[in-house]
Amino acid sequence: MTEKSKTLTVGTAPPNTGGWLKHLSWRHLAYYIGVPIVVAVYAGLNNWEMQHIVGFPASILFYVAHALPPWWLTCASTSLLKLALARWKPPWLLLLLLGHLVGCVLVLPYSNWLTGAYELRWPALEMGGEFAPMFSNEFWMYLLRAGVIWIGINFIFDRFVGLPLYRYNIPRGYEAPRNGTATKHVQDGWSGKPPGFVERLPAKLAPNEVLAIKAEQHYIRVYSPEREYMILYRFSDAVRELDEILGQQVHRSYWVNTGAIESVHAKAKDFQVRISSGADIPVSTPYQGMVRELARSARIPSRG
Numbered sequence: 502m503t504e505k506s507k508t509l510t511v512g513t514a515p516p517n518t519g520g521w522l523k524h525l526s527w528r529h530l531a532y533y534i535g536v537p538i539v540v541a542v543y544a545g546l547n548n549w550e551m552q553h554i555v556g557f558p559a560s561i562l563f564y565v566a567h568a569l570p571p572w573w574l575t576c577a578s579t580s581l582l583k584l585a586l587a588r589w590k591p592p593w594l595l596l597l598l599l600g601h602l603v604g605c606v607l608v609l610p611y612s613n614w615l616t617g618a619y620e621l622r623w624p625a626l627e628m629g630g631e632f633a634p635m636f637s638n639e640f641w642m643y644l645l646r647a648g649v650i651w652i653g654i655n656f657i658f659d660r661f662v663g664l665p666l667y668r669y670n671i672p673r674g675y676e677a678p679r680n681g682t683a684t685k686h687v688q689d690g691w692s693g694k695p696p697g698f699v700e701r702l703p704a705k706l707a708p709n710e711v712l713a714i715k716a717e718q719h720y721i722r723v724y725s726p727e728r729e730y731m732i733l734y735r736f737s738d739a740v741r742e743l744d745e746i747l748g749q750q751v752h753r754s755y756w757v758n759t760g761a762i763e764s765v766h767a768k769a770k771d772f773q774v775r776i777s778s779g780a781d782i783p784v785s786t787p788y789q790g791m792v793r794e795l796a797r798s799a800r801i802p803s804r805g
Contacts, residue, residue, distance in 0.1 A: 528664040533576065534569075536654055541568035555623050563619055570611060575604030575651060579667055590669045593659070593787070594652070597667060601651045605644050658790075665791045696742035698723065698734045708747055712761040712776045714739055716754040726778055751792060752785045765796045765803040 541564035545552075552560045579600025586596070620626050658664040691699075691708055698714075698721060699706055706725055713724040716736030723730040740756050748758040751774065761776040772784045774792060784792050796803045 528658070528662055531662075532654075532658055532664055532666070533573070537568035537572040538565065540572075540650065541565040544568075551626065554625050555619070559619075563615070566615055567612060571604065571608040571647075574608050575601055576666075578603040578607065583667055583669070587669065593668055597652055597655055598648070600667070601648050602644070605647060609640070660786070660790045662790065664794065668791065696739060698732060698739045698742070701732050701734065702730050704730075709758070709760060711743075711747075711758055712778050713748075713755060713757045713780065713782050715782075724776065724778055724780055749788075749791065751788045752783050755782050755784075757782050759795060759799075762795070762799075762801055765792060765801055767793070767803055 542561060545557075545561040545564040548560060548564075551563070555563070579596060582600050582603065583596055591599070655667065658666070659668070695705075699711065702723065704725070706723075710725050711723060712726065714736070715722040715724070717731070719733060719735070720731050721734045721736050721739055723732065736754065736756075740750055743756065747760075748756055750756045757774060757776060761778075762774045763777055764775045766773045766775065766781070767789070772786075772789050772792070773781045774784060775781050793803075795801065
């Protein structure tokens with residue numbers, strides 16, 4: 502078998518491997534169930550007045566019921582917005598804010614119903630002002646409090662836990678690539694039309710030969726197994742033209758083929774990945790959580 506006929510590793514899960522349940526991890530359980538439960542228990546424990554009126558179990562039940570469905574609805578809203586806006590690829594923070602706003606608007610009737618049901622059972626609660634009509638001052642305060650929690654938790658899971666759910670540059674629910682095992686087959690080149698910058702190169706590179714690209718003012722540097730090329734091309738256009746499953750952006754000036762990563766060097770202020778050509782590619786802070794998750798799932802050597 503020639504080098505060109507080797508199958509390229511890219512980031513989709515292999516077929517018939519147990520379905521989406523195979524890709525669930527403790528991170529997913531912590532995010533979708535653990536987080537709202539912890540928030541609910543914390544809120545319930547700190548509402549002494551409610552505990553005195555309705556009792557401890559009913560108080561905790563109220564906050565669990567008030568945390569789980571809104572959290573799931575906000576997750577679903579953000580995921581759907583991510584799909585709907587994929588053409589424009591808004592920044593991660595903007596996507597979170599939009600998903601949070603849509604989720605809060607959609608969940609407001611449920612929150613008011615739940616509060617009303619408790620007030621009907623225990624009239625002394627008087628919680629009507631906590632979940633007020635849409636776009637009132639109380640609603641904006643609720644939106645702000647919930648938004649701080651939503652963005653803060655997603656920041657922690659994205660940056661430190663290695664669960665980047667709402668970014669466009671890494672697919673969700675996949676077994677990350679590792680230097681040579683195929684899950685999507687690309688024989689002798691690109692599955693479709695090659696990116697424009699590849700067609701301008703003096704050597705026609707196959708997908709697995711584009712190891713990384715770097716922005717250098719109006720030029721891009723293309724890393725290949727044998728040499729590096731400099732061509733006049735916009736970095737953002739090159740990243741957009743590349744198959745998202747093939748690789749990911751790891752820095753505002755670097756994109757890397759995830760199948761070419763041989764090791765991860767994660768020091769305090771010196772986070773890098775080494776690709777198969779021997780070059781070291783820096784990883785900026787917003788992308789470090791994704792790279793850590795990639796290294797864990799693909800068993801890429803990591804040195805701290």
